[in-house]
Amino acid sequence: MSYELYSKAGSCSMAVHAIMNELGLNPKVYIKVAGDGPDGLKNPEYLKLNPRGNVPFLVEDGKGMIEGGAIITYLCDKHGALLPKLGQQRAQALQWLMFANATLHPAYGRTFWISSNLPQEQQEGALKAARAQIQQLWDYVEGELEKSGTTYLAGIEPTAADFLLTTIANWNPAAYKFGPKTKAVFKNISARPSYQKALAEENIEYKAAA
Numbered sequence: 483m484s485y486e487l488y489s490k491a492g493s494c495s496m497a498v499h500a501i502m503n504e505l506g507l508n509p510k511v512y513i514k515v516a517g518d519g520p521d522g523l524k525n526p527e528y529l530k531l532n533p534r535g536n537v538p539f540l541v542e543d544g545k546g547m548i549e550g551g552a553i554i555t556y557l558c559d560k561h562g563a564l565l566p567k568l569g570q571q572r573a574q575a576l577q578w579l580m581f582a583n584a585t586l587h588p589a590y591g592r593t594f595w596i597s598s599n600l601p602q603e604q605q606e607g608a609l610k611a612a613r614a615q616i617q618q619l620w621d622y623v624e625g626e627l628e629k630s631g632t633t634y635l636a637g638i639e640p641t642a643a644d645f646l647l648t649t650i651a652n653w654n655p656a657a658y659k660f661g662p663k664t665k666a667v668f669k670n671i672s673a674r675p676s677y678q679k680a681l682a683e684e685n686i687e688y689k690a691a692a
């Protein structure tokens with residue numbers, strides 16, 4: 483079984499990278515950069531492999547796969563870790579994985595879109611509104627962790643969702659206030675050897691747990 487992972491340093495694909503390290507999969511990781519240059523995400527060679535021109539892109543024994551939420555679920559199920567198999571525990575773990583992938587990630591995506599597409603004079607107001615939405619999501623996470631009293635999003639053991647949440651939190655962390663329980667998740671996950679290895683391989687400094 484061979485795994486190749488295309489990642490952009492520190493982006494959502496770094497969560498897949500850390501999860502693969504945690505699962506002991508020893509992926510060969512190719513770090514891409516934004517844009518069209520030789521290593522860019524829109525470079526014609528990369529577009530031949532992955533016409534979406536984004537990351538994460540996983541190649542398992544020559545077969546490609548897109549969409550981080552699906553890649554993570556597939557790998558965790560296949561290798562039997564970081565995603566409970568059955569029942570309420572699985573429901574909670576999937577809920578939080580999808581929250582990170584399909585709610586929190588797109589909310590950050592709006593801030594990136596505003597910064598690269600809106601005229602300068604419109605950016606301040608739009609960014610303020612988009613960041614306020616993101617802050618509400620972080621406040622929701624803290625509230626749910628307080629209610630459940632658990633160390634991680636879906637219980638006392640970490641699941642894949644904690645890895646994705648921890649990774650997203652490191653995107654412009656100075657712009658947001660994280661509650662103490664949320665920060666404890668970032669601290670615990672970012673300290674794991676699997677996560678430290680991904681940070682080192684992608685040359686990223688982890689700041690959200692400070």
Ligand SMILES: N[C@@H](CCC(=O)N[C@@H](CS)C(=O)NCC(=O)O)C(=O)O
Pocket residue numbers: 490493494495516517523535536537538548549550551583
């Ligand atoms: N829904 C997709 C979103 C993937 C996505 O937006 N990836 C970002 C990095 S976090 C990307 O590749 N952006 C393109 C770029 O940076 O040019 C997924 O979860 O895989």
